[in-house]
Amino acid sequence: MGRRQLESSGLGLGLYITREIAQMHGGDVRARSTSEAGMVFEVTLPRVPRPRAGECAETAQPFRLS
DSSP: OOOOHHHHSOOHHHHHHHHHHHHHTTOEEEEEEETTTEEEEEEEOOSSOOOOTTOOGGGOOOOOOO
């Protein structure tokens, strides 16, 4: 039969893109499941951006959400 909406909404591509962006900025994404809160996604980013390979620290720009 058909799947319920909650089961078919999916997080695969969005979660993958989020992880790639976080890792580009020296951060990470973690997921955990608890019976109280359900799925919890945690995104961590450093306060001071890390320079990428071949880039000096002075040219690295922080990622800001406005």
